[in-house]
Amino acid sequence: DGGITQSPKYLFRKEGQNVTLSCEQNLNHDAMYWYRQDPGQGLRLIYYSQIVNDFQKGDIAEGYSVSREKKESFPLTVTSAQKNPTAFYLCASSAPGQAAPQHFGDGTRLSIL
Amino acid sequence: GQQVMQIPQYQHVQEGEDFTTYCNSSTTLSNIQWYKQRPGGHPVFLIQLVKSGEVKKQKRLTFQFGEAKKNSSLHITATQTTDVGTYFCAGSDGNNRLAFGKGNQVVVIP
Numbered sequence: 370d371g372g373i374t375q376s377p378k379y380l381f382r383k384e385g386q387n388v389t390l391s392c393e394q395n396l397n398h399d400a401m402y403w404y405r406q407d408p409g410q411g412l413r414l415i416y417y418s419q420i421v422n423d424f425q426k427g428d429i430a431e432g433y434s435v436s437r438e439k440k441e442s443f444p445l446t447v448t449s450a451q452k453n454p455t456a457f458y459l460c461a462s463s464a465p466g467q468a469a470p471q472h473f474g475d476g477t478r479l480s481i482l
Numbered sequence: 483g484q485q486v487m488q489i490p491q492y493q494h495v496q497e498g499e500d501f502t503t504y505c506n507s508s509t510t511l512s513n514i515q516w517y518k519q520r521p522g523g524h525p526v527f528l529i530q531l532v533k534s535g536e537v538k539k540q541k542r543l544t545f546q547f548g549e550a551k552k553n554s555s556l557h558i559t560a561t562q563t564t565d566v567g568t569y570f571c572a573g574s575d576g577n578n579r580l581a582f583g584k585g586n587q588v589v590v591i592p
Binding site: 459 | 488491574579580582
């Protein structure tokens, strides 16, 4: 089955640590996205990538970094500079084109110990 | 940046009744999409509207795009317990980014 896999489902981080969230897709989609979801805040865009080796900042990129070395993979690193990292993180992908429908993974819930 | 507002933010709906959720943008949208997120789940794409005044139906769900392409609505008839969840609209103003609204959380009362 084609889809998006995010791992792990739950992640705990100590203060001052960087942590990387995995996102892999086998839908052959060019575009991939990372969102953060907080209660009552909807989905806020962190980073997005429309093609391999290229990515752009979204609305809340501070304290996060990404890479896009392969079409299938778009890992997100939450750095120690992100002061409030506890949230639900969703990865999505879409076909190329003007705001094509997005397919989401199951998400990773990150908590601070 | 582009913003999409949703009202109401929360709804309690009696099973069997109808309800509507609304989405508004201050700028003209090239298209609007609707997603549903079940409790504990991830958003799932429902539909995309592109044309001014467009209306699309999916069984008990009716989606509408305003004539000015600045607003949209989702109307659900004969609500069922399976309709519980958060409904998001997401709009694009012509670039490759979607701006999501904050969602309308729907609770169904049996």
